[in-house]
Amino acid sequence: MTTITRTPTVGELASRSLAAVRILEEHGIDYCCQGRRSLDEACREKGIDPGALISEVSAAEASPDRSARDWTQAPLAELVEHILTAHHFYLRGELPLLERRLAAVLDAHQERHGEMLRALAAVFAALKAELESHMGKEEVILFPFVVRAERMVNSGLWSSPPPFGSVRNPILVMEHEHDSAGRALEKMRALTGGYAPPPEACNTWRALYDGLAALERDLHVHIHLENNILFPRALAMESAGRG
């Protein structure tokens, strides 16, 4: 576990453990796309005492059922494997299911709720297309490079730079796309009133909102693991390898 002596950023606090992630979520603090903000600033905005929040995180981490792998220390190859199996695999299964559920809800309720549901479907379709292309780039270019680079650095064989120059270049693109996904999630949350189904909503509609809320939670953790842990560690490894 990382010991933080100065005022941490939100991302640094979230990187300590999944318990920290859960506490930040409970307080409605964005720890992935807004992870570089100082914890003080984020807490001020929410009217929370940052010291009390850190104590809450420490207490949660001390509870054995909330313990989790410390990804700030684990080998990058294991972190990449975890992102692929826990998050990319989830998205590849869930995105088409949600798309079908959304189409069914739109079909059944377009008379009274057509405008909102069409807007929701448009944001979701753009997010789905972007995420599919985004994951492809991570899986084919960035992640294999990180895994290979870690192996070479560990064996003292680090030599030629990757074909894209520096790992910083694909990382900047990925971060830009994460911001875009974050904005799409905000739009969907706003359109649906925080995923609150209207009283007349059918079961499919309720399942759609449950699924979209779960997608939001999962993407926040997924983007956090990449923006706040994998990418900074890959950049640090690259500069150490080059040095």
Ligand SMILES: [Fe+2]
């Ligand atoms: Fe990813």
Ligand SMILES: [Fe+2]
């Ligand atoms: Fe990503």
